[in-house]
Amino acid sequence: MLLPLFAALLAIIIYLGCAFAMYKYFLEKKQFLYEQMNCWHCNTELIWGGDQSISEDCLPHLQEEYSMMTNLSCPKCHSDVEVLMPKYAYD
Numbered sequence: 790m791l792l793p794l795f796a797a798l799l800a801i802i803i804y805l806g807c808a809f810a811m812y813k814y815f816l817e818k819k820q821f822l823y824e825q826m827n828c829w830h831c832n833t834e835l836i837w838g839g840d841q842s843i844s845e846d847c848l849p850h851l852q853e854e855y856s857m858m859t860n861l862s863c864p865k866c867h868s869d870v871e872v873l874m875p876k877y878a879y880d
């Protein structure tokens with residue numbers, strides 16, 4: 790009589806433990822993926838404007854060294870930030 794109850798309780802505890810671990814994992818992953826950058830001048834969080842692939846048609850003068858350009862802008866002081874990712878960034 791008590792055993793099924795105990796088993797059910799154990800299952801609930803294990804389930805909650807898993808859910809909590811997954812929640813923590815995704816929270817950390819999300820923080821890593823969407824880590825924000827702040828303005829060099831006024832320290833306000835920058836707004837992501839877009840990523841641009843660098844190719845022969847787009848910014849060809851950069852294509853030897855870089856593969857992607859990210860545009861960010863500051864909503865407070867209106868500074869623009871361009872981030873150039875090297876071609877071999879993850880080698």
Ligand SMILES: [Zn+2]
Pocket residue numbers: 828829830831832833863864865866867868
């Ligand atoms: Zn700023």
